[in-house]
Amino acid sequence: MNNDLKKMRPIWFFVGMMLLTIGIIVLLSGVYYLFFPSNAHTVLAHLHPSLWWGFIIFLAGIIFLVSNRNVTVD
Amino acid sequence: MPTIQLGFADWLVIGLYFVFVLGIGLYLKKYTRNENDFFLAGRKNSAWVAGLAFLSANLGALELLGMTGNTFQYGMYVAHFYWIGAIPAMLFLGVYMMPFYYSSRIKSVPGYLKLRFDEKTRVLNAAAFGVMTLLVSGINLYAMALVLHTFLGWNWDVSMWVSAATVAAYVTLSGLMSAIFTEIIQFFLIWFGLFLVSILGVIEIGSIHEVFSRIPPAYGTLWSTSANPADNGMLVTWGGVVLGLGFVLSFGYWTTDFLVVQRAFSAKNLRSARLTPILASFFKMAVPFIVVVAGLVALILSQDKQSGFALLQEGGQVKYDSALPLLIARYYPPGLIGLGVTALLAGFMAGQAGNISAFNTVWTYDIYQSVINKKASEAHLLRMGRVATIAGILISLVTAYWAKSFPSIMDYMQAIFSWVNAPLFATMLLGMFVKWITPNGAFWGLLAGMGSSFTLFLAVKFEWVERNLITLSSVSSDMAANFWRAWWAWLICFAVTIVISLFTERKSDAELTGLVKGLTPEVKEGDVPIYLKPGFIACISLIILVALNIYFW
Numbered sequence: 001m002n003n004d005l006k007k008m009r010p011i012w013f014f015v016g017m018m019l020l021t022i023g024i025i026v027l028l029s030g031v032y033y034l035f036f037p038s039n040a041h042t043v044l045a046h047l048h049p050s051l052w053w054g055f056i057i058f059l060a061g062i063i064f065l066v067s068n069r070n071v072t073v074d
Numbered sequence: 075m076p077t078i079q080l081g082f083a084d085w086l087v088i089g090l091y092f093v094f095v096l097g098i099g100l101y102l103k104k105y106t107r108n109e110n111d112f113f114l115a116g117r118k119n120s121a122w123v124a125g126l127a128f129l130s131a132n133l134g135a136l137e138l139l140g141m142t143g144n145t146f147q148y149g150m151y152v153a154h155f156y157w158i159g160a161i162p163a164m165l166f167l168g169v170y171m172m173p174f175y176y177s178s179r180i181k182s183v184p185g186y187l188k189l190r191f192d193e194k195t196r197v198l199n200a201a202a203f204g205v206m207t208l209l210v211s212g213i214n215l216y217a218m219a220l221v222l223h224t225f226l227g228w229n230w231d232v233s234m235w236v237s238a239a240t241v242a243a244y245v246t247l248s249g250l251m252s253a254i255f256t257e258i259i260q261f262f263l264i265w266f267g268l269f270l271v272s273i274l275g276v277i278e279i280g281s282i283h284e285v286f287s288r289i290p291p292a293y294g295t296l297w298s299t300s301a302n303p304a305d306n307g308m309l310v311t312w313g314g315v316v317l318g319l320g321f322v323l324s325f326g327y328w329t330t331d332f333l334v335v336q337r338a339f340s341a342k343n344l345r346s347a348r349l350t351p352i353l354a355s356f357f358k359m360a361v362p363f364i365v366v367v368a369g370l371v372a373l374i375l376s377q378d379k380q381s382g383f384a385l386l387q388e389g390g391q392v393k394y395d396s397a398l399p400l401l402i403a404r405y406y407p408p409g410l411i412g413l414g415v416t417a418l419l420a421g422f423m424a425g426q427a428g429n430i431s432a433f434n435t436v437w438t439y440d441i442y443q444s445v446i447n448k449k450a451s452e453a454h455l456l457r458m459g460r461v462a463t464i465a466g467i468l469i470s471l472v473t474a475y476w477a478k479s480f481p482s483i484m485d486y487m488q489a490i491f492s493w494v495n496a497p498l499f500a501t502m503l504l505g506m507f508v509k510w511i512t513p514n515g516a517f518w519g520l521l522a523g524m525g526s527s528f529t530l531f532l533a534v535k536f537e538w539v540e541r542n543l544i545t546l547s548s549v550s551s552d553m554a555a556n557f558w559r560a561w562w563a564w565l566i567c568f569a570v571t572i573v574i575s576l577f578t579e580r581k582s583d584a585e586l587t588g589l590v591k592g593l594t595p596e597v598k599e600g601d602v603p604i605y606l607k608p609g610f611i612a613c614i615s616l617i618i619l620v621a622l623n624i625y626f627w
Contacts, residue, residue: 008102008105009101010123011123011254011255011258011259014094014098014255014259015258015259015262017094018090018091018094018259018262018263019262019266021090022087022090022266022413022416025083025086025087025090025409025412026083026087026409026410026413028083028409029081029083029407029408029409029410030407030409032083033407033408033409038081038407038408040079040407040408042403042404042405042406042407043274043278043404043405044274044277044278044405045407047274047277049270049274049405049406049407049410050407050408050409050410053266053270053410054409054410056266057266057413060262060266073118074118
């Protein structure tokens with residue numbers, strides 16, 4: 001029997017990876033536009049939603065990843 | 075309108091999504107060893123996985139755009155689609171119907187019809203479901219290309235072919251499991267990608283209290299204006315909401331549509347299968363906090379000339395579906411725009427994957443194995459599932475091009491749903507709970523229900539009869555007509571099935587054991603604590619539903 005088949009990662013691990021990566025991209029774009037404001041003006045831009053929303057996504061990604069780092073399913 | 079310009083970070087997020095879903099398809103391929111893995115995801119999912127997939131299969135981008143637009147048009151009444159129009163049916167499926175479905179080890183909803191009634195009823199439903207699924211899949215593809223073309227200026231052909239090829243690749247590789255994985259990723263992308271629209275909208279207006287104080291009174295209630303249809307935005311009475319939406323359309327969809335029910339079949343045991351729709355009900359109740367709030371914000375902004383916000387218009391007609399993309403463009407800076415677009419793309423693609431994975435199962439088991447090749451081996455059925463996936467995608471593409479040249483096909487979407495699902499619910503209800511319903515009664519009842527639903531749609535569309543005759547009120551909307559048409563189709567199917575069953579041959583009790591209430595052993599939960607029992611969790615969901623309806627009465 002192939003041992004690999006016993007080591008399937010749960011979906012929550014992939015959700016964590018996806019959210020972590022997207023969170024980092026959104027957060028970094030928020031930091032970038034904080035110093036080099038975009039020409040594309042958006043309503044409520046002064047609240048810098050990319051910064052805090054990106055951080056929330058990043059945090060969610062970390063939680064999913066850490067809580068499933070050693071979890072495998074049959 | 076000028077198209078939304080995407081920056082490097084936006085393209086990075088979109089590209090990442092495509093890499094992820096294709097990577098997941100490749101990763102899961104080695105775990106897809108037989109037909110059970112391909113069509114039923116190995117029947118090993120937890121209630122949480124199956125539950126989120128159950129909800130996400132329904133939470134497509136077409137639904138999000140449409141319901142935000144509907145809120146702009148009809149107000150708070152749209153929340154009925156998520157509350158009374160979904161939750162009771164989901165709980166009923168989990169508590170009462172799932173034991174019959176899951177315990178009979180069927181692979182599809184038409185498979186249950188074969189066991190309970192006969193082959194002809196199964197093939198009739200499978201054929202109708204197959205046609206409906208491919209039509210919806212194609213229209214979904216067309217709607218995606220339309221949104222991407224209108225708001226981002228993307229090329230029609232490239233949008234449709236790239237997304238269709240991606241879905242074909244990961245569903246062909248690992249079947250239902252990859253469809254379920256991408257549906258769960260879509261769930262999180264939708265919440266993280268679109269809920270921010272509602273948050274920023276409420277911040278701009280001032281507060282949630284301010285939102286409700288600035289919309290017309292008829293747009294801010296759920297029930298208090300339902301006695302007289304002229305008093306509410308949807309022009310519908312409480313009777314239409316309860317009978318048409320809350321009972322027939324809702325139960326017809328959530329308890330019989332294989333697209334969603336298939337996710338529960340993938341659960342690892344009966345308890346998980348029963349919990350699947352019950353857990354999903356909590357998340358379903360939360361969706362109005364995206365679509366209804368965003369729709370109300372769009373309504374308020376459009377009434378305020380200084381806001382500079384206006385929905386798109388085409389040929390003098392307001393395009394209500396443009397509300398959500400316009401709000402994304404209003405609030406999201408570069409980086410977040412990519413996330414918003416990815417959430418919509420994920421919604422479209424996961425919706426298509428859901429339709430295709432349901433289609434390949436019904437085609438393979440209920441049409442190919444049942445009618446064309448009864449002796450097909452397991453390996454042959456697995457190959458057929460993969461071929462059906464690619465064929466289904468190609469037919470969806472043809473449908474999408476057809477829809478592009480014939481845009482009014484969108485008007486027929488509701489008709490398609492009430493054509494298949496509304497009468498099927500009458501057949502299922504009678505089949506599961508009344509043992510003397512006969513195979514011939516079910517077949518002719520289903521045929522009469524489907525025929526009457528379609529005829530009523532055409533009769534109203536081409537003004538052969540007055541719409542008010544169907545809605546039983548002097549004023550009504552298209553939505554009200556949809557609710558009432560579903561009710562009449564259900565009632566006709568219900569009555570014809572009973573009458574014909576009185577005069578035709580029944581199946582014996584032995585043949586119906588495990589399929590009908592009264593001939594099936596009661597479910598024993600064993601030593602599970604009460605707070606983990608499906609019935610208890612369903613009660614909590616029901617209490618929250620009642621509280622929400624009272625709060626927004």
